[in-house]
Amino acid sequence: MELFASIRRNSLGLAIFAVLTAGLIAITHQLTDHTIKNNILDAQIAAFNEILPADLYDNDLTTDTAILPADPLLGSETDIKIHIARKNGAVTGIIFETIAPRGYNGNLDMLVAIDKTGVVTGSRVISHKETPGLGDKVDLKKSNWILSFANTSLDQPNLKGWAVKKDGGEFDQFTGATITPRAVVRAVKNTLTYFDQHKDTLLAY
Known part of the structure; x- marks a missing residue:
């Protein structure tokens, strides 16, 4: 019984850890996605400005x-x-x-x-x-x-x-x-x- 209880506790702990990790990744992605897109856009605009007179x-x-x-x-x-x-x-x-x-x-x-x-x-x-x-x-x-x-x-x-x-x-x-x-x-x-x-x-x- 103690073995099964230990397995349940470990499984629950792993599940909670997985959920928290997935949530952290999702939040990080949301926070950085906009910045990444803006950086790509800025680089594209800079390239355009280099090859085409303003x-x-x-x-x-x-x-x-x-x-x-x-x-x-x-x-x-x-x-x-x-x-x-x-x-x-x-x-x-x-x-x-x-x-x-x-x-x-x-x-x-x-x-x-x-x-x-x-x-x-x-x-x-x-x-x-x-x-x-x-x-x-x-x-x-x-x-x-x-x-x-x-x-x-x-x-x-x-x-x-x-x-x-x-x-x-x-x-x-x-x-x-x-x-x-x-x-x-x-x-x-x-x-x-x-x-x-x-x-x-x-x-x-």
Whole structure:
């Protein structure tokens, strides 16, 4: 009898502990979820402000969005989100959440901002798995290489120039790492091409 009583007491204690732990986790999640979402939103806004001049828009880029169907030029087999920049109601540019396939260690997630005239105002690699010290130089925290796409277009450089120098183009590659910058150059060029092919639709949002 004492053994059974001890088991019951231990079981009750474990049950109470489990309930209290679950409750504590739930409360912690509720308290931190809002903060986490705000931090993600702040980081997104900061990234947008880095690649799109503030005088080009007066709307909320985080909520003024649209979904584009999958397209090889955007590097994804699933839908792609765009953020629409407006000034006084008129579309002034598009930020694409595009993908650079076939980096050295896989795909790279990117933001590419293009104004209504088809000029890249800025781009960023926001997620990648590239090798530290080599391919990770696509990250602005590691080098300024990604800034070389600002003020480019399909005409500047010309189509032949849209490649790394090793392939006869105008963009630098990294010492010991050509695959990753090649993928990013191709992705920015393809995003520009997509914009050019769908310009009328994009600017009519």
